[in-house]
Amino acid sequence: AAKRAGRNDYHFYISSMDAGAQAEFDLENALRAALARSELFLDFQPRVDTSDGRMLGAEALLRWRRTDGTVCRPDAFIPIAEASGLILVIGAWVLKEACQACRDWQDGPLRDVGVSVNISQLQFGRENFLQLVMEALREAGLPPHLLELELTESMLMEPTDAVRQRIAGLKSLGVNLSIDDFGTGYSSLAYLRRFAIDTLKIDRSFIADMADDPEDASVIHAIIALAISLGKRVVAEGVETQRQADLLAALGCHEMQGHLYSPPVDAARLAEFARRRGAARTRRLG
Numbered sequence: 001a002a003k004r005a006g007r008n009d010y011h012f013y014i015s016s017m018d019a020g021a022q023a024e025f026d027l028e029n030a031l032r033a034a035l036a037r038s039e040l041f042l043d044f045q046p047r048v049d050t051s052d053g054r055m056l057g058a059e060a061l062l063r064w065r066r067t068d069g070t071v072c073r074p075d076a077f078i079p080i081a082e083a084s085g086l087i088l089v090i091g092a093w094v095l096k097e098a099c100q101a102c103r104d105w106q107d108g109p110l111r112d113v114g115v116s117v118n119i120s121q122l123q124f125g126r127e128n129f130l131q132l133v134m135e136a137l138r139e140a141g142l143p144p145h146l147l148e149l150e151l152t153e154s155m156l157m158e159p160t161d162a163v164r165q166r167i168a169g170l171k172s173l174g175v176n177l178s179i180d181d182f183g184t185g186y187s188s189l190a191y192l193r194r195f196a197i198d199t200l201k202i203d204r205s206f207i208a209d210m211a212d213d214p215e216d217a218s219v220i221h222a223i224i225a226l227a228i229s230l231g232k233r234v235v236a237e238g239v240e241t242q243r244q245a246d247l248l249a250a251l252g253c254h255e256m257q258g259h260l261y262s263p264p265v266d267a268a269r270l271a272e273f274a275r276r277r278g279a280a281r282t283r284r285l286g
């Protein structure tokens, strides 16, 4: 609309926006162009088995290489992508890209390593979400059990019938579902029993202070005990020190993810990690 308006109107429009809104507007346009110019890419962070250190899976994490060469982390642009609805196009791209990457892994040292993908609330709420997941799997030729979708607590809080059906549909497809940033959302845990969630990922804010803060340590203890008693897997995010890893292992945490093992890396380095540490063939339960 601004483009079609006369020159004076356009200037009026710009000057009536505050600096923050202008910056958002610029970022949104840059992000739109980024999609068209293929400036978005995925890095992958290993998830390792606590018992033997082998890689079980990897989380796909979105990055944006700006035209000036700097790499932008998702926290800087996902909120804008969500507010503008661009996350729908971006999210669909991430799903396809991650499925294709994981399919490629099956022919080398990353055989049997699965991929997990972060799903935004807006994306999950769309009617065509199940369809999108099916398409991504089919196009890539990826077996569904190698894909995990990372949801958040808020998506499952007051579920509509459509949401219930979507989850049932995803489960019958055979994909895995996890709850990301677990412990930071609402405290009602009823939905954990109600829904077929496979895995809880403990938010890294709890891990960061667990060695010094008894309250964080007890939250972690409780989450792990809950997961085990409900027959779910539990993953610790943001593990940075051996002391954290030892404490988590003693509590029975199944999987670890964090800089202690590897930061998010490209597919070549991920394969290198698997060659060095091994990739696990199966996931233990319990």
Ligand code: C2E
Pocket (backbone or CB within 6 Å): 045, 060, 061, 062, 073, 074, 075, 078, 091, 094, 118, 119, 120, 150, 180, 181, 204, 237, 238, 239, 240, 257, 258, 259, 260, 264
């Ligand atoms: P998340 O899903 O909780 O991902 C984990 C974040 O923790 C990643 O940040 C990862 O780089 C970081 N991390 C992992 N290990 C460590 C550690 O040992 N220490 C520290 N300090 N950080 C660690 P990243 O890549 O910046 O992503 C931030 C968030 O952006 C993600 O949090 C996720 O919510 C969102 N995100 C990333 N990719 C996507 C995507 O494709 N779609 C959507 N909707 N959201 C995404």
Ligand code: MG
Pocket (backbone or CB within 6 Å): 059, 118, 150, 180
């Ligand atoms: Mg995640």
Ligand code: MG
Pocket (backbone or CB within 6 Å): 180, 181, 201, 203, 204, 237
């Ligand atoms: Mg997280």
Ligand code: MG
Pocket (backbone or CB within 6 Å): 118, 180, 181
């Ligand atoms: Mg997250």
